[in-house]
Amino acid sequence: MKTLRIGYNSCGIAAGAEETLNKLQELLAGKPGFEIVKTGCNGMCFIEPIVDVIENETIYTYGDLTVDKVEKLVERLEKGEHIDEWIVVHPERDTEYSSYLDKQSKVATQNIGKIDPDSIDGYITAGGYQALEKVVKTMSPQDVINEIKDSGLRGRGGAGFSCGMKWQFAKDAPGDEKYMICNGDEGDPGAFMDRSTLEGDPHGVLEGLSIGAYAVGAKDGFFYVRAEYPLAVKRLKMAIEQAKEKQLLGNNIFGSNFSLDIHVIEGAGAFVCGEETALIASIEGKRGMPRTRPPFPANSGLWGKPTNNNNVETYANIPWIIRNGAAEFAKHGTKTSKGTKVFALAGKIKRGGMIEVPMGITINEVLHDIGGGIQNDRKCKAVQMGGPSGGCIPAELHDTPIDYESITATGAIMGSGGMVFMDEETCMVDVARFFLSFTVEESCGKCTFCRIGTKKMLEILERITSGDGREEDPETLQNLGESIIKGSLCGLGQTAPNPVLTTLRYFKHEYDAHIKDHKCPAKKCKALITYRIDEEKCNGCHLCIKVCPVGATSGKPKEPHKIDPEICTRCGFCKDACKFNAIVVD
Amino acid sequence: MAQDLSYVDSVLDRFKGKKGTLITILQQVQSHKGFLEKEALARVAKNIGISTARIYGIVTFYAQFRLTPVGKHLIRVCHGTACHVQNADGLTEATSQELGIETGETTPDRLFTLESVACLGCCSLAPVIMIGEKVFGKLSTDKVRKVIKDYKKKEKAQ
Numbered sequence: 080m081k082t083l084r085i086g087y088n089s090c091g092i093a094a095g096a097e098e099t100l101n102k103l104q105e106l107l108a109g110k111p112g113f114e115i116v117k118t119g120c121n122g123m124c125f126i127e128p129i130v131d132v133i134e135n136e137t138i139y140t141y142g143d144l145t146v147d148k149v150e151k152l153v154e155r156l157e158k159g160e161h162i163d164e165w166i167v168v169h170p171e172r173d174t175e176y177s178s179y180l181d182k183q184s185k186v187a188t189q190n191i192g193k194i195d196p197d198s199i200d201g202y203i204t205a206g207g208y209q210a211l212e213k214v215v216k217t218m219s220p221q222d223v224i225n226e227i228k229d230s231g232l233r234g235r236g237g238a239g240f241s242c243g244m245k246w247q248f249a250k251d252a253p254g255d256e257k258y259m260i261c262n263g264d265e266g267d268p269g270a271f272m273d274r275s276t277l278e279g280d281p282h283g284v285l286e287g288l289s290i291g292a293y294a295v296g297a298k299d300g301f302f303y304v305r306a307e308y309p310l311a312v313k314r315l316k317m318a319i320e321q322a323k324e325k326q327l328l329g330n331n332i333f334g335s336n337f338s339l340d341i342h343v344i345e346g347a348g349a350f351v352c353g354e355e356t357a358l359i360a361s362i363e364g365k366r367g368m369p370r371t372r373p374p375f376p377a378n379s380g381l382w383g384k385p386t387n388n389n390n391v392e393t394y395a396n397i398p399w400i401i402r403n404g405a406a407e408f409a410k411h412g413t414k415t416s417k418g419t420k421v422f423a424l425a426g427k428i429k430r431g432g433m434i435e436v437p438m439g440i441t442i443n444e445v446l447h448d449i450g451g452g453i454q455n456d457r458k459c460k461a462v463q464m465g466g467p468s469g470g471c472i473p474a475e476l477h478d479t480p481i482d483y484e485s486i487t488a489t490g491a492i493m494g495s496g497g498m499v500f501m502d503e504e505t506c507m508v509d510v511a512r513f514f515l516s517f518t519v520e521e522s523c524g525k526c527t528f529c530r531i532g533t534k535k536m537l538e539i540l541e542r543i544t545s546g547d548g549r550e551e552d553p554e555t556l557q558n559l560g561e562s563i564i565k566g567s568l569c570g571l572g573q574t575a576p577n578p579v580l581t582t583l584r585y586f587k588h589e590y591d592a593h594i595k596d597h598k599c600p601a602k603k604c605k606a607l608i609t610y611r612i613d614e615e616k617c618n619g620c621h622l623c624i625k626v627c628p629v630g631a632t633s634g635k636p637k638e639p640h641k642i643d644p645e646i647c648t649r650c651g652f653c654k655d656a657c658k659f660n661a662i663v664v665d
Numbered sequence: 666m667a668q669d670l671s672y673v674d675s676v677l678d679r680f681k682g683k684k685g686t687l688i689t690i691l692q693q694v695q696s697h698k699g700f701l702e703k704e705a706l707a708r709v710a711k712n713i714g715i716s717t718a719r720i721y722g723i724v725t726f727y728a729q730f731r732l733t734p735v736g737k738h739l740i741r742v743c744h745g746t747a748c749h750v751q752n753a754d755g756l757t758e759a760t761s762q763e764l765g766i767e768t769g770e771t772t773p774d775r776l777f778t779l780e781s782v783a784c785l786g787c788c789s790l791a792p793v794i795m796i797g798e799k800v801f802g803k804l805s806t807d808k809v810r811k812v813i814k815d816y817k818k819k820e821k822a823q
Contacts, residue, residue: 093787093800124789268745268784301685306692306729307785309798347688348728350783364687366726382684423788425747431789463746499746499788513749517783523726626806628762650758655806 081113081156084131086192088120088278089310090271094127098146103130106153113156119279121192123179124432126167129192132156142167142176178448179430184411186419187235187395188435191279196314199321202282208327210401214290215333220250223294227397229405231417236262236353236390237465237494238570239416239483245387248377249295252385259297260381260388261288262358263304263311266350267466268517270497272421273391275433277304277311280395281318285341287394289328290401292339295387299340303358306345316343350467350521354569355380355388357523368523369569390495392421412438416482426463426499427454442477446500457502461585465494467514467521468574470581471507490581492574506603507586508593512540514578521571528566532559533575540579546606548594553583602664605649609665614639616661623653623662672697673708687713687723691730699735728782736771736778738816740764740796745784747791752806756792757781759806763813776820777813 083103087096100115107113123129126142130152133139139161144152148165155162163169167176194201202208214223228243249257261284265273277284288300304312319341322328330338344362351357352367359381361367380386396418400408409417416438422445425431429451436445442462446452453459461471470491472479479485486493501510515537524530536559539552560576560583567573583590592598599607612623612632617639623632624640631647634640642653642662654662676693680686690709695701701724710717724730742748742757757779761767764777771778787793790802794809801812 089800090787090789090802093790093793093802265786266783268749269747269788270784271786271788274786305786307782342685344685344689345692347692347730349726361688362685364685364723366723425788425791426750431747431791433789466746497746497788499750501750505750510746510750513746521783628758651752651755652759652806655755 080134082131082133083107083113083115084118084133085115086120086127086129087117088275089308090120090124090275091127091129092310094124095145096128099128099130099144099149102146102149103153106150110157116195117197118194119191119196120275120433122183122188122275122433122435123167123176123430125430126176129167132161137170138168139166139170140168141165176430179432179434179451182440182444182448183435184419184437185435186399186408186411187283187392187421188276188280188433189399190283191276194280196279196281197317199282199318199325202280206402207282207398208286210398211286211289211293211327212333214293214401215335215337220294220296223290223401224250226405227294227400230400230408231405231412232393232396232400232408233416233483234389235392235396235420235495237468237492239493242389242393245377245389246291246294248375249297249385249387252378254385255296256384257295257297258381258384258386259288259292259295259300260355260358260362260386261300261302261394262353262355262388262390263302263308264346264353264358265305265308265391265495266353266521267468267495267497269423269425269463269466269499270495271423272433272496274305274308274311275423276391276395276421277308277315281311281315282322283398284391284394285315285318285322285328287397288341288389289332289339290397291387291389291394293337295385297387298338299342301362301381302341302343303346303352303362304343306347312343312345319343349523350517351523351569351571354571357569358388359386366523368525369571371568392496413480413482415484420481420493420496422496422498424450424498424500427457427459427502427505428452428500429454436481438482439480441480442472442498445481445498446477450500453500453502457504460501460503460505461507463491463499463501463510463578464497465492465574465577466497467517468492468570468577469494469497470577471501471510471585472581473585490577490584492577504601504603506544506599506601507582507589508540508544508599509601509603511579511582512537512544515540515575518571518575522575523571526567526569526572528563529568529572529575532563532566533572535559536563536576536579543590543593544599544604544606546593546597546604548590550594552594553587553590557583608649609644610642610647610649610651610653611644611663611665612640612642613661613663616659618659618661620658622656622658626652626656628652668702668704670704670708673705677709677712688727691724695730700731700733703732734771734775737776738796739778739780740794740813741780741782741785742768742794743785743787743792744781745786745788745791747788748784748793751792753781753792755806756794756804756809759809760794760813763810777816
């Protein structure tokens with residue numbers, strides 16, 4: 080019996096997994112000896128669609144298995160053969176991609192890419208719901224909290240507060256009516272860990288939240304998931320229904336007094352709702368605006384009742400910790416940052432995808448050993464961590480170990496796990512401007528410093544990238560940034576200046592080049608660059624004339640063409656279209 | 666003639682007496698026509714017992730809610746960090762040129778609406794766009810034109 084296991088998360092589907100699956104089903108229909116199962120994403124998004132061929136528990140992983148390759152693969156598999164050059168992870172020998180997996184340790188993502196997320200039986204076979212059973216039958220709520228405290232697990236949403244402590248506060252808060260929230264409003268552009276986790280192992284997150292609900296004494300749980308993640312919502316809802324059927328949710332779970340109801344709320348698209356008090360307001364049906372703390376949600380949260388809120392990844396760690404013990408979890412990581420962390424690798428990195436690594440690994444190890452370096456073998460300039468709340472860490476500091484304290488010391492933050500790598504072609508002033516334009520859009524408007532301050536910073540950055548920067552601008556940005564941090568109520572405002580402050584700290588020379596020399600070293604900022612045609616390379620094919628939206632390119636067929644810089648809008652279409660690399664940017 | 670708002674009522678009935686469902690109600694009402702019409706908002710407000718102004722405040726706070734009709738194909742160009750550094754601006758420009766509309770607009774034949782979004786969470790395939798619920802990854806300005814042209818062709822054939 081051969082099992083063909085296909086990665087069927089959003090990323091896989093976007094890469095063509097649906098077509099691959101349809102073809103497999105068509106070719107294998109009615110053939111004995113084969114079964115096809117769907118699974119989540121094993122993290123190797125860069126080489127999807129992915130199909131594992133499993134025979135007697137031996138796994139051959141095929142990558143980039145687009146629909147056109149399916150017929151040939153099936154043909155060979157039927158003969159009992161493999162196609163060696165298509166295998167990206169081989170059970171017996173190293174491949175080009177082996178190093179992607181070698182340095183990873185999977186805890187929160189242990190099941191993703193292995194089990195069928197639509198099947199509760201698959202999850203149970205993999206050991207699912209054993210932790211919940213153990214907790215309900217053999218542990219007191221305080222035992223559970225002690226175990227989580229001992230594990231050293233810190234909130235994976237970004238701030239890194241002790242998960243056990245948080246649960247303790249909610250448990251100790253007076254009142255019978257308490258709530259448990261799972262924050263799946265993954266808003267950081269450049270992060271997709273929570274999407275992949277909810278799509279690939281919804282039961283794992285559900286079990287984690289259930290264990291937490293038992294510990295703090297909550298009878299209702301809320302999942303708040305971005306509406307932009309339709310597949311995650313669908314699979315989560317299905318998981319809840321299946322758990323209810325098996326009486327793993329609802330009244331008297333495992334015959335105990337513990338009862339739990341779960342509700343799914345789809346976020347309606349507001350970044351600030353990642354902040355817990357704003358998220359709570361949103362569930363209550365209000366504008367998602369944060370409020371002052373204290374009182375903390377542990378004492379007065381949803382509808383004024385004690386409420387505990389953790390993010391998706393935090394909950395995904397819980398079943399593993401209960402099953403394997405706090406000590407086993409704490410073996411991973413550093414003194415203050417225990418366990419593993421899930422990251423989404425993206426940007427100019429060769430192998431973009433989702434990884435889980437022990438805390439303490441360096442950025443360089445992630446970039447080179449796992450990620451395979453920068454695309455086209457260019458030089459890495461920086462990595463952006465923590466999204467709009469985080470900062471850019473320059474390549475010189477990439478031997479920094481990844482733990483909460485070391486990353487914070489660089490001026491960035493651990494954040495929820497987005498790592499966007501940038502090369503020499505990325506303009507750091509433009510990156511800062513990009514994040515500020517995001518924050519300006521997403522600021523809820525409650526605090527003056529955040530509402531107006533970020534707008535002013537954006538105006539200055541726009542001025543600099545359009546070539547009208549003033550000498551005093553960097554200093555003004557610095558002052559404004561520091562004031563916004565002091566004058567804002569919630570995490571959004573308090574961290575919004577970070578992308579600007581870190582680029583000012585590490586890439587001041589790029590700001591200077593824009594302001595003083597009117598040059599964009601990365602050749603990105605349109606006002607500071609010009610396009611021309613290299614006459615040696617141009618063969619007069621007319622393609623650039625065809626794609627130019629403003630008619631700036633001209634020339635006779637088979638003769639070198641020209642670009643009129645007065646008309647050119649620097650959209651770059653001609654550069655993308657040219658087959659001869661004849662378009663030069665100065 | 667009075668407008669048929671029975672679809673609003675059926676949503677409201679389903680959530681009668683349940684706490685914390687306003688956002689969900691608005692989402693489900695919107696799913697019927699692709700946008701929230703004024704009369705529908707007034708009906709929801711009256712039913713829940715809050716002012717229409719308050720509902721308006723909530724609706725305009727969240728990016729998902731829209732007050733104007735949307736085209737048959739909603740094209741969302743991702744402008745997340747990963748897509749931004751991989752030339753998302755170029756994709757928007759190319760799409761906009763291909764359709765003859767700016768971001769936020771709908772084509773006169775009501776077939777396409779062009780939007781930009783903060784992040785679709787498919788960063789490893791950057792730059793990406795989403796048409797309806799289908800994601801297209803690893804695009805270039807050239808490839809995105811082809812995608813749009815294919816959609817236009819299909820529409821013409823119908």
